Amino acid sequence: MELVCPAGNLPSLKVAVKAGADAVYMGLQNATNARHFAGLNFTEKQMTQGIEFAQSRGCKVFLAVNTYPYCHDLPTWQQAVDTAAELKVDALILADMGVMDYACEKHPDLNIHLSVQGSATSAAAVNFFAEQFNIKRAVIPRVLSIKQVAHLVNNSLVPIEVFGFGSLCVMVEGRCLLSSYATGLGPNNHGACSPAEFVEWKNTDSHLETRLNGILIDQVAKDESVGYPVICKGRYQVNDQIGYAIEEPTSLNTLSILAELKAIGVAAVKVEGRQRSPAYVRQVTEVMRAAIDDCLTRPDKYVVKDSWNQTLGDLSEGQQTTLGAYYRNWQ
Amino acid sequence: MTKQNTKKLSLAPIPYFWDRDYTHQFYQQVAQSPIDIVYLGEVVCSKRRALSLQDWMTIGHDLQAAGKQVVLSTLSLVEAASELSVMTKICQQGDFMVEANDMSAVQLRTKFESNAFIAGSSLNIYNQRSLDKLKSLGLSRWVLPHEHNQQALHAFDLGNVELELPAWGRLSLAYSARCFTARTHNRSKDQCGFVCDQYPDGLAMKTQEQKDFLVINGIQTQSGTIQNHLEAINDDAVDILRITPQQNNCFEVIALFDQVRKQQLSVTDGQKQLTECTVHPISNGYWHQKAGKDWVA
Structure with a gap:
């Protein structure tokens, strides 16, 4: 079971490699990937350096080109695919069928992984991409229970990668329009949800508010802290009650089910967080490496160490973690 | 005859959990309406089993007999093996598209x-x-994804593909493993007790300033606004205008779209009457390359 870690920039890539990632994933500095944030991602020169650094140490490099180009944008996405082929990444992480079709035709030897943004939640959907685009792996959305993951792994034509730690998308990835409904820009068409230019933090006499394109996402008393205004983690009024109607600020943490994920045949565990600091990437990679090593070497005796949970808990959104949809009652 | 007279009207599947009797009555009324194409089936939650696939097929045959084109729609978020097996039956049958x-x-x-x-x-x-x-691979008709604007649509060479535009109704914005309606009632999805049947028009999720924002419908999140694309009735790229059912004014909306396509009513007057017949805010932002929630007059 591989450990796949986020590389938002060169320093993060280096610490992830040193801390024991089996693979790192990165993106270019444009809307071709789902973490299109200012100051993040790689120039071509940095990619070359990163690939050399990682591959010479036995770590694979994946390039995420996992947003959806409109007709007139397609050449830019195709250029990203060409760049990946030229720089010899180990795999391209793609979501769009048009981009996949191009990659298959132009670079038939290039490995394609289906991005989580490709929204494949069943074996039939994964096998569609396997048969049509010869994908070598699929990353699946954070919507399946562990039993459903096992069923998918058993019936899929290709190995399956799942999310192991990081920010929790509550909605099926690739099919969430909440951000673009509020702002015009979202993960599919822009590579980011709640783009920074629409975010407003406002102090009133009694409250601290966060707004997205004018919409009140949350408000707290002045001495409390409030998270980044992603729509699914806001507080709203439903049936005269105010609360986290969709989900609380929390991070996914699969330490307690890692041995099970290994046992059902999951091929790789992914850590979310290209937007996070190198220090975060190092700490999470170290914990996940140690845990996966324990799973691999002593699967019957695997026990989650308190120190691992402590470290990951401290790094989590709202200092809370959850098993998300893997755990049926969360649903 | 101008092109707009050739536009067809379609009715999307019911997104909410309506009871069996109401659903049957609803489609009896649809059979008498100016709707040309009817999409049937449960597309949001496989736990809602007020009607079986066989029931939907029966309704489909009745509508077909009334001159409607009938389409069976599949579940939007597929997670369980049982869901795949129902979907296989739908995909295997040859009675309907x-x-x-x-x-x-x-x-x-x-x-x-x-x-x-x-x-x-x-x-x-x-x-x-x-x-x-x-x-x-067999695509013959394309229902336009919500994020596309008019200009993006016009960049396509559609060839012989029929283009259907979601033209009236709440937008489906997201799907989750979690049932938010059950969550509101402090229940998990497995113990939901079919509580979404209390909300035949969805459950409003307002901001803390009591402003309309989103609507919860089980595992689906919808827009708080009603998307209105009546203006696209004059767009040559559009073949079919799709109306999404709601209980309060569905047949009034269908009648207004029909009158506009038959040029018995101007687009401007149609817009005015449509706005009057809904209590919810309307939007058309995506079509104009704005936020989906916006209305561009």
């Missing part, structure tokens, strides 16, 4: 001899190359 609402349905449909399918708006088709790929 199939609307594929996720790639599982496309995959299953391509396995059968009669492989033609309609791509639902939740399939991510953003560019010509994606559309062409699915055309080669």
Whole structure:
């Protein structure tokens, strides 16, 4: 079971490699990937350096080109695919069928992984991409229970990668329009949800508010802290009650089910967080490496160490973690 | 005859959990309405079993007998093996066309001899190359994804693909493993008690300033606004205008769209009357390259 870690920039890539990632994933500095944030991602020169650094140490490099180009944008996405082929990444992480079709035709030897943004939640959907685009792996959305993951792994034509730690998308990835409904820009068409230019933090006499394109996402008393205004983690009024109607600020943490994920045949565990600091990437990679090593070497005796949970808990959104949809009652 | 007279009107599947009797009455009324194409089936939650696949087929045959074109729609978010098995039956049958609402349905449909399918708006088709790929696999009609604006649509060479535009109703914005309606009642999805039947028009999720924002419908999140694209009735790229059912004013809306397409009512007067017949705010932002929630007059 591989450990796949986020590389938002060169320093993060280096610490992830040193801390024991089996693979790192990165993106270019444009809307071709789902973490299109200012100051993040790689120039071509940095990619070359990163690939050399990682591959010479036995770590694979994946390039995420996992947003959806409109007709007139397609050449830019195709250029990203060409760049990946030229720089010899180990795999391209793609979501769009048009981009996949191009990659298959132009670079038939290039490995394609289906991005989580490709929204494949069943074996039939994964096998569609396997048969049509010869994908070598699929990353699946954070919507399946562990039993459903096992069923998918058993019936899929290709190995399956799942999310192991990081920010929790509550909605099926690739099919969430909440951000673009509020702002015009979202993960599919822009590579980011709640783009920074629409975010407003406002102090009133009694409250601290966060707004997205004018919409009140949350408000707290002045001495409390409030998270980044992603729509699914806001507080709203439903049936005269105010609360986290969709989900609380929390991070996914699969330490307690890692041995099970290994046992059902999951091929790789992914850590979310290209937007996070190198220090975060190092700490999470170290914990996940140690845990996966324990799973691999002593699967019957695997026990989650308190120190691992402590470290990951401290790094989590709202200092809370959850098993998300893997755990049926969360649903 | 101008092109706009040739526009067809379609009715999307019911997104909410309506009871069996109401659903039957509703489709009896649809049979008498000016709707040309009716999409049937449960597309949001497989736990809602007020009607079986057999029931939907029966309704479909009745509507067909009344002169409607009938399409069976598949579930939008497929997670369980049992859901795949119902979907397989839908994709295998030959009585009606199939609307594929996720790639599982496309995959299953391509396995059968009669492989033609309609791509639902939740399939991510953003560019010509994606559309062409699915055309080669049997796509015959395309329901435009919500994020596309008018200019993006016009960049496509549609060829013989029929273009259907979601023209009236709440937008489906997201799907989750979690049931938010059950969550509101402090229940998990497995113990939901079918509480969504209390909300035949969805459950409003307002901001803390009591402003309309989103609507919860089980595992689906919808827009708080009603999307209104009546203006597209004069767009040559559009063949079919789709209306999404709601209980309060569905047949009034259908009648207004019909009167505008027959030029018995101007677009301006149609807009005015549509706005008057809904209590919810309306939007058309995506079409004009703005936030989906916005209204561009």
